[in-house]
Amino acid sequence: MNTPHGVGIGWRPEISGFVAELPGLRFVEVIAESVPTTGPPPDDLVELRNRGVTVVPHGVRLSLGGAEPVDPARVAHLAAVAQLVAAPLVSEHIAFVRAGGLEAGHLLPLPRTREAVAAICANIVRAQADLPVPIALEPIAALFDWPDDELDEAAFLTEILDRTSALLLLDIANVYANARNRGTDPLALLDRLPLERVAYLHVAGGAERGGFYHDTHTDPIGREVLELLTELCARHRPPAALLERDGHYPPAAELRTELDAVAVACGFPAVT
Amino acid sequence: MTTPGTGPDGPAGGAAESLASRQAELVAALVADGPPPAGFAPGPLAAARAALLRKRAGEVARHWPLLAAGLGPAWPAAFVEWAAGRPTGGGLRDGWDLARALHARTALPALGAEELAAREAEFRYDGHRAPRRRRSPALGRVGGAIAVQIAGRVRLLRPARP
Numbered sequence: 001m002n003t004p005h006g007v008g009i010g011w012r013p014e015i016s017g018f019v020a021e022l023p024g025l026r027f028v029e030v031i032a033e034s035v036p037t038t039g040p041p042p043d044d045l046v047e048l049r050n051r052g053v054t055v056v057p058h059g060v061r062l063s064l065g066g067a068e069p070v071d072p073a074r075v076a077h078l079a080a081v082a083q084l085v086a087a088p089l090v091s092e093h094i095a096f097v098r099a100g101g102l103e104a105g106h107l108l109p110l111p112r113t114r115e116a117v118a119a120i121c122a123n124i125v126r127a128q129a130d131l132p133v134p135i136a137l138e139p140i141a142a143l144f145d146w147p148d149d150e151l152d153e154a155a156f157l158t159e160i161l162d163r164t165s166a167l168l169l170l171d172i173a174n175v176y177a178n179a180r181n182r183g184t185d186p187l188a189l190l191d192r193l194p195l196e197r198v199a200y201l202h203v204a205g206g207a208e209r210g211g212f213y214h215d216t217h218t219d220p221i222g223r224e225v226l227e228l229l230t231e232l233c234a235r236h237r238p239p240a241a242l243l244e245r246d247g248h249y250p251p252a253a254e255l256r257t258e259l260d261a262v263a264v265a266c267g268f269p270a271v272t
Numbered sequence: 273m274t275t276p277g278t279g280p281d282g283p284a285g286g287a288a289e290s291l292a293s294r295q296a297e298l299v300a301a302l303v304a305d306g307p308p309p310a311g312f313a314p315g316p317l318a319a320a321r322a323a324l325l326r327k328r329a330g331e332v333a334r335h336w337p338l339l340a341a342g343l344g345p346a347w348p349a350a351f352v353e354w355a356a357g358r359p360t361g362g363g364l365r366d367g368w369d370l371a372r373a374l375h376a377r378t379a380l381p382a383l384g385a386e387e388l389a390a391r392e393a394e395f396r397y398d399g400h401r402a403p404r405r406r407r408s409p410a411l412g413r414v415g416g417a418i419a420v421q422i423a424g425r426v427r428l429l430r431p432a433r434p
Contacts, residue, residue, distance in 0.1 A: 067292035100296025102303055102359050105328050108295075108320075115291050143320040147311030148294070181316075212319045218330075247330055 002026070002054045003088045004200040004240035007263045007271045009255075011055070015245070016044040018252050022259070024271035025053055027200075027240055030081075032057035032090065037080040045085060055085040056200075058092075062127065064137075065096035065110040070123040075130045082133050089199060091136040091169045092127075094120060094160060111146035112156040117163070124164040136167035136199040141174035141206075141215035143181060153178070154192035161197060168194065170238070171202035172229045176222075177215045190232055200240035203229055203262050217246035221258055229265040241266050305357035325352045328360055336367035339388070342381030350374075368397055375414060385415035385432035393421035 008027035300306030392412030
C-alpha cells in the first residue's frame with residue numbers, strides 16, 4: 001500500500017482533466033463527503049487508481065471536535081470511501097462544524113481546554129475503531145480564538161496526537177494564517193510540533209481582507225507561505241505535500257507553476 | 273435564538289458552562305444571529321461570520337451557477353443580504369429558497385428563472401425538507417421560463433422573459 005509521497009493535488013471535479021494529465025503525479029486527495037458509496041467511484045478517480053496514484057479521502061464534516069459523540073454513519077461513510085479507493089490512510093480536522101442542531105458550514109476552532117481535548121480524543125478513538133486505515137488530523141486556520149483557552153496551540157495539538165496515536169496532516173498555510181492573525185511566530189510553532197508524525201502537508205493560497213489573512217484556497221500561494229514551506233522542509237521534510245485549490249481555478253499553466261513551486265520548496269521532483 | 277442548555281450546568285452557569293453549550297452558543301452567534309458569546313473578541317468573530325457567508329455563497333453558486341451568473345457582480349451581496357442570520361439548509365436548498373424569494377419580489381434574473389424552472393420540474397421541494405426527485409413528468413414555470421421533465425430528463429421549453 002502506497003502512503004503519500006511527493007507532490008500531490010486535491011482532486012476536484014472541476015480540475016479532474018488537468019489532474020489526469022499530470023505525468024509524475026503519485027498522490028491525490030478527494031473530499032470524502034463528495035464520493036458516493038452506493039456505486040463505483042468517479043471514473044477519473046478509478047483511472048488515477050489504476051495508474052497507481054494514491055487517493056486519500058479527506059473528511060470535512062465529521063465534526064470530531066464536537067462535544068457530542070461523532071456520528072457513526074459519517075464515520076462509516078469515510079471508512080467506505082477509504083475501502084472504495086484502497087486508501088492507505090484518511091484525514092480529518094481538529095475542529096467542529098455543527099452544534100446545537102445548527103450547521104456552521106465550515107470548520108470552527110475548539111477551545112484549547114482540557115475538556116475539549118478529552119472530547120475530541122474520545123471522538124477520534126471512536127472513529128479509529130471503525131476506520132480500516134490510520135487517520136491523520138489537520139489543525140485548522142482560525143480567524144478567532146476562544147477566551148477559554150488553557151493550552152497553547154503546540155501543547156494542545158501534541159496532547160491530542162499523543163493520546164490518540166493519530167498522524168498529523170500539517171497545513172503550512174494554516175500555520176501561516178494563524179501566526180499572522182495572532183501576531184505570533186510560525187517557526188516557533190513548527191519547532192514544537194512532532195514533525196516526524198506528519199503524514200503529508202497541505203499548501204494553499206489565501207488573501208488579506210479586512211485586516212485578516214483568509215485561507216481561501218481560491219487565491220495563488222503567497223511568497224511567505226512558500227518560504228515557510230521551505231523552512232519547514234529544511235527542519236524535517238515530510239514525505240508528501242499537497243496543493244489545495246477549491247475554486248477560481250486558474251489556467252492550467254498557472255496551476256502547473258504552483259505545483260512546481262511546491263516541489264522546489266520541498267525538494268521533491270516535479271509532477272508536471 | 274436562545275442558547276440550548278444542553279450541558280449539565282446550563283447556559284447561565286458562567287464559568288461552569290459545558291463545552292456543548294458553549295459550542296452551540298458560538299455557532300448560533302455565527303450563523304443564526306444569536307447573541308455574541310461571552311468573552312470573544314467581536315472583531316475576529318465578525319470576520320469569521322463574514323467568511324462563513326462568503327464560503328456559503330460559493331457553495332450555493334456551485335449548485336445554482338445560472339442564478340449566480342444572472343446576478344453577476346451583485347451575486348455576493350445579494351446572497352449575503354439574504355443569508356445573514358439564516359442558518360444553512362445546504363447549497364441546493366439555500367439557492368432554491370433565495371431564488372424563490374427573489375422571484376416573489378420580481379428580482380430574479382432570467383438565467384435564475386430558467387434554472388429555477390428546471391429545478392421545479394425535476395424536484396418536489398416544499399421549502400422545509402430536502403427536495404425529492406419527481407417520479408412523474410412535470411412542468412416548471414417561473415417568470416415566463418418553462419421547463420419540462422420527462423423520465424428524469426429536463427429541457428427548457430421556453431426561455432425566461434429578459
